[in-house]
Amino acid sequence: MFTATRLNRRSYRTESVAKAVFCLMTVVLVIPVLLIVGTLVVKGAPAISWEFLFTAPTDNMTAGGIFPALIGTVWLVVVALLASVPVGVAAAVYLSEYAPDNLLTRTINLAIINLAGVPSIVHALFGFGAFVLFFDMGPSILAASLTLAVMTLPVVIVATRESLQAVPQAFREACWNMGATRWQTIRKVVLPNSISGILTGVILEVSRTAGETAPIMFTGATAFVAFLPGGVLDQTMAMSYHLYYIATQATDVPEELTFGVALVLIAIVLAMNAVSIAFRVYLRGLKKW
Amino acid sequence: MVDTAARTTAANGVPGPVYDEPPIIEVRGLSIAYGGKPALQGVNLDIYRHEIFGIIGPANSGKTSFLRALNRMDAFTTGMKVGGAIRINGKDVSDWRNEYALRSRIGVVFPLPVGLPLTVYDNVAFSPRLRGIRKKAQLDEVVERCLTRAALWDEVKDRLDSLGSLLSGGQQQRLTIARALSQEPELLLLDEFSIAVDPVTTMRIEDVLKELRSELTIVLVTNLVQQARRLADRTAFFLMGELVEIGATEDLFEGKVKDKRTTGYIEGRFG
Numbered sequence: 001m002f003t004a005t006r007l008n009r010r011s012y013r014t015e016s017v018a019k020a021v022f023c024l025m026t027v028v029l030v031i032p033v034l035l036i037v038g039t040l041v042v043k044g045a046p047a048i049s050w051e052f053l054f055t056a057p058t059d060n061m062t063a064g065g066i067f068p069a070l071i072g073t074v075w076l077v078v079v080a081l082l083a084s085v086p087v088g089v090a091a092a093v094y095l096s097e098y099a100p101d102n103l104l105t106r107t108i109n110l111a112i113i114n115l116a117g118v119p120s121i122v123h124a125l126f127g128f129g130a131f132v133l134f135f136d137m138g139p140s141i142l143a144a145s146l147t148l149a150v151m152t153l154p155v156v157i158v159a160t161r162e163s164l165q166a167v168p169q170a171f172r173e174a175c176w177n178m179g180a181t182r183w184q185t186i187r188k189v190v191l192p193n194s195i196s197g198i199l200t201g202v203i204l205e206v207s208r209t210a211g212e213t214a215p216i217m218f219t220g221a222t223a224f225v226a227f228l229p230g231g232v233l234d235q236t237m238a239m240s241y242h243l244y245y246i247a248t249q250a251t252d253v254p255e256e257l258t259f260g261v262a263l264v265l266i267a268i269v270l271a272m273n274a275v276s277i278a279f280r281v282y283l284r285g286l287k288k289w
Numbered sequence: 290m291v292d293t294a295a296r297t298t299a300a301n302g303v304p305g306p307v308y309d310e311p312p313i314i315e316v317r318g319l320s321i322a323y324g325g326k327p328a329l330q331g332v333n334l335d336i337y338r339h340e341i342f343g344i345i346g347p348a349n350s351g352k353t354s355f356l357r358a359l360n361r362m363d364a365f366t367t368g369m370k371v372g373g374a375i376r377i378n379g380k381d382v383s384d385w386r387n388e389y390a391l392r393s394r395i396g397v398v399f400p401l402p403v404g405l406p407l408t409v410y411d412n413v414a415f416s417p418r419l420r421g422i423r424k425k426a427q428l429d430e431v432v433e434r435c436l437t438r439a440a441l442w443d444e445v446k447d448r449l450d451s452l453g454s455l456l457s458g459g460q461q462q463r464l465t466i467a468r469a470l471s472q473e474p475e476l477l478l479l480d481e482f483s484i485a486v487d488p489v490t491t492m493r494i495e496d497v498l499k500e501l502r503s504e505l506t507i508v509l510v511t512n513l514v515q516q517a518r519r520l521a522d523r524t525a526f527f528l529m530g531e532l533v534e535i536g537a538t539e540d541l542f543e544g545k546v547k548d549k550r551t552t553g554y555i556e557g558r559f560g
Contacts, residue, residue, distance in 0.1 A: 101367050173362075174399070174405055178469075
């Protein structure tokens with residue numbers, strides 16, 4: 001009675017194989033990540049110093065630091081957020097909480113998902129045509145940030161919509177039955193319980209914005225400016241574009257400098273993601289149902 | 290209009306249903322469909338003030354849809370179409386341009402307890418705040434009174450700041466009832482409220498409902514035939530989207546029925 005049949009034994013063997021395959025694929029995934037980060041740290045770490053972080057590049061980019069690029073990236077990210085978060089969150093609230101489920105809504109949802117799949121160089125050309133030329137902003141932080149905002153809008157919308165939809169429908173029904181309007185329900189029950197997901201989406205957007213190169217190339221990033229940007233209509237240096245420039249355009253750049261820039265850039269992105277994850281874990285601990 | 294003479298419940302001298310005044314709810318030719326698929330058809334009935342009106346019937350017979358139509362929840366339900374007329378206090382529910390005002394006057398309790406992810410206090414203060422009550426003392430009074438009425442006050446009075454969604458199932462259901470009472474409704478709709486509640490709690494809630502009848506009108510949809518027998522003054526039997534019959538609850542349970550399907554359901558031969 002308590003003996004394994006042939007079928008049992010076969011399932012057991014298959015199970016071992018399946019587990020081994022999945023494990024192997026995970027290792028395949030982890031190795032390149034470790035190699036990239038490892039190489040960056042080993043080759044780039046010697047370049048990192050306070051002076052590197054807080055001075056401008058000198059000698060045709062072959063020496064000095066990255067300060068204007070760091071500050072430029074902060075400008076780009078902040079302005080892009082200011083443009084995309086209000087629009088994205090509000091649109092997601094409408095699509096998820098108000099819009100009737102009909103053909104038009106489904107088409108809009110599909111369009112948003114497709115927008116997320118548009119290559120960044122296409123966004124770059126759109127941004128150049130629309131913001132730099134048509135709206136006559138010229139190459140500027142504003143034009144570059146708006147381009148980044150358009151590119152990352154789908155991320156914000158999808159993340160927001162998903163966190164809104166994770167709030168159980170029963171909560172909404174309970175509020176509606178008490179005579180609450182949709183907005184009262186959203187403000188008092190839905191948003192407070194989906195804010196963690198929304199913020200996670202926003203932070204992920206920040207990390208993506210900080211790393212993009214193509215969209216800002218034609219729209220506001222410049223290889224070198226001696227001064228820090230004074231307003232949104234100035235051109236600016238940016239970390240990602242700076243890396244692209246010293247790696248491919250400038251000559252005689254010491255290798256450790258290039259790796260140093262790459263290390264700082266990836267550190268910013270990873271730090272953002274880590275904050276996002278920590279935040280999500282923290283807020284999930286407060287989850288109220 | 291009603292074949293039951295007006296009568297007063299003997300126990301506690303609590304006043305019973307008022308059958309000699311115009312009904313609080315008049316339903317005429319009501320039909321409900323979801324995406325063209327009928328859920329309820331040709332329903333005519335009256336519900337009187339201070340009455341507990343029971344609705345029994347197997348799953349999918351249109352009981353919940355009936356409650357949703359009373360509350361104008363079709364506005365929030367994609368594909369739900371309501372035909373015919375429902376008049377509450379003589380006014381057709383579809384004439385309420387501000388349907389939120391209508392809903393705020395009707396308390397609803399769902400089959401599964403819904404403790405909102407707010408504190409116990411805020412759960413009960415939700416509706417009073419919607420009505421614009423801001424004073425702490427006034428809110429405190431409403432919260433204590435409603436929780437007491439719902440037989441929950443003693444269990445939660447020391448933790449009004451803990452989350453309503455973390456109470457036990459039975460407590461959450463009483464919290465839902467307290468929340469419905471905080472609306473100071475004239476009409477209370479209960480949809481199979483005891484499905485997720487233990488028998489002891491069910492009996493406590495039933496006692497509360499009997500007391501509440503002196504203040505408001507209750508429509509009680511129930512999957513427990515005996516619960517309708519214990520509570521309802523009159524009972525309607527819904528079957529597959531049709532109102533089979535309405536009668537005084539005692540009559541139905543004593544076999545004075547017009548339709549043999551009713552007897553079959555009550556005696557547990559199907560459903």
